[in-house]
Amino acid sequence: MDIKSNKINGANAEISATISMDEVNANVEKIAKQLSKTANIQGFRKGKVPVAVVKQQYGQKLVEDAESESLRQVLSQGLDELGIKNEELIGEPTISKFDKTDDKIEVAIKVAMRPTIEVGDVDACIPDFKKPEIKDKDVEARLKELAEGQAPLESIKRNRKMKEGDTAVIDFEGFIDGEAFEGGAAKDHALLLGSGHFIPGFEDQLIGVKRDEEVEINVTFPENYGSEKLAGKPAMFKVKVNDIKVKGEVEIDDELAKKFLPGDEEASLEKLNAELKKAMEQDELAKLYNEDLKPKLLEKLVDSLTFDLPDFVVEQEIDMALNNKAREMSEDEIKDLRENGDKLEALRETFRDEAQRSVKATFIIDALAQNMGVAVNEQELMQTIYFEAMQSGQDPQKVYDHYKDAGYLPAIQMSMIEDRVLSTLLNKKIEE
Template identity: 45%
Template sequence: MQINAKRINSANAQIDAKISNTLLASKEDKIAAKAAKTMKVDGFRQGKVPVNVVKSRHGEQIKQDAEQEALKELFDKGLKELDAQADMVVGEPIISKFDKTDDGIDVEVKVSFRPVIKLDGYEELVPEYKSPRVTQKEIDQRIVEMMSSIAGMKKVEEERPLQSGDFALIDFEGFVDGVAFEGGKAEKYLLEIGSGSFIPGFEGELIGMKLGEEKDINVTFPDNYKEDLAGKPAVFKVKLHEMQVKDIKPTPSEEDLKKLLPGEENPTKEMLEAQVKDQLKNEKLHKLFSEEIRPKFIDAVLEKFEFDIPENIVDQEIDLQVRNVFSSLSEDEIKEYSENPSKIEEKRGEFADEARNSVKLTFVVDELAKREEINVSDQEVTQMIYFEAMQQGQEPQKYLEYYQKQGLLPAVKMAIVEDRLFNKIFTNNKKTAAKTEAK
């Protein structure tokens, strides 16, 4: 086998080779001989099947296996010639040429390696920012929201119509084409007006009703509703029995403080305010980091630090972007692209810069995470997904299985790593840590 391996740059290389027919034939003979020892063929004892019989029955498969073995040998020898180890390779090698000739196969393989990155001085690229200020008004408002979450209910005694924010105790029954449908009836159901938990338009029609009033409400089920009701108009007969509101106390009691500060032996309002202030400040910092500091920092890093990036990873990223576009095209549009290869290349070119920056950022984050000693375990990824599932009202295990089947776990892990990494860099940087609170 004739091999010529050459470096294109520090992250990419090309291996050119000529696989002779003689080598392929030798490999086919070895594969067939090995198969003959275990193959069962009528008329022959096991282990005594002639090689030519094996070839006649499985010639095409043996030929493919021989080519695969030759490619692996080519790859191993190419890496050796490049003085590279297999664990340095990233992405899948791309076979850019595989031309069969009279005397063998001409092969061209493109290989990419993990780039060498030097990021000395990245700390100086963190933009200056002022630590966000939290006002007493914001603290008081958050405490009111917290008090609302643990508040009990009280009946509205005054005579007034139902309004947004009230809780309505209602009877209702739904009909489609004059026929009651399954699951469309309830008695003494407590509904928060404005929560959006019912069919669109239903809660708004309740506003203005008075105690004891009965009303027919016309709505249309969403197109993504249950199949038998999706998109259909319906009439709900509703009766309002009672109006309730949350009984929010102006000041938290000792019992309230214990609920809001679990684990504290002698909780006080001052302790609650201090905790709320920290929460609000962290939320503001997270928003500042995400929307302002992080984009500026990333742009500065990508601009300052130049290094060779693996081209096959870039190609894979472009492929992903193009597939995402094609998935939303009509059959006629897809046909138009399939008949015009130049249009596909033009579309790929539109994503080239974005893909290169995305790949470059991935390796930058990986290197920075090593320097900052940011580690995220698989258990932490699972916990994050479970927490998200519970927030969405989903069954955690099924939620996790969906992420696994879609191959999304690496992306979740990367998101956690990035979040911790940038928070650490931005909060620990000397240039920013000494800044006073914004007014």
């Protein structure tokens, strides 16, 4: 077996070989002998099947297994010559050439390795920034909003025309083409005017109406309305205003603080202000991190670090970008690409630079995570998915199972690791 090993760069290598048919036949004999000890063939006792019968029974399958064995030998010997360990490989080796003749097989196998990354002075890549400061007046405004949220609704004493911000307590019944429709009626329904909770135009037509008045409101259901029977249909609602309510007054004092700091025996307005200020600062810092600093930091890392990338990973990233682009294209555009290989290849190449940067960023984050000891275990991953699902009113287990079945969990985990790595670096800058 004539083997040539070539390390193309720090992330890619190719192993080529010429396998004689004598070597393949020797593997056929070896596999057939092993199979003769375990095969169940009618007319023969197990372990006593003649090799010739095994060859006759399994035929081409034996040849294919023998060729696969030869390829494994080529790969194993080639990796040894290159000094590459199996755990350094990324993905499955790719057979780029397999030319078979009567007396030999010419093969070439491409392998990809995890690149070695010298992260160097990462601190130099961290952009300068100032930690956001929250002013006392901003805290006061936020506290007022929270207090208003706790304020009870109270009926107005003097009957007047309703305005935005009022809560209308109404009876209503809806009709389409003169017929009442299912789910279109309610009694003493509290509707905050200006909230946008009802069909567009409904709340606007209540502006200027007084308590005890009855009005007819004409609206049109949106085309994308949840019910197909109602979507796009014009409707008339008979509405009676039973009451008009507004937010009452709430004292901003230590008693209010106890509501927002439950279980804290030392709860006070002063402490609530301090906690609120801290939370607002964290919110502003998170916004600064996510919208500005993290993208800048990652871009600087990608620009400053140089290393080789596994070719097949880049090609996979390009294919993914191409598939996403195809979803935006018409059938005629897709057909044109299928019939024009040069045009398709030209389109693929437009994604190469961005694909390389994306793959590079992934390896950088992975290297930094290992250096910094940053990891996200399965329990943390599940908790994060569950929390976000509950926040959006979805079934946590169903969301998790969907992500798992779709193969999204590794990407979500990597995203969490990236967020943690970049946040840690930025936090370090604050501490300094």
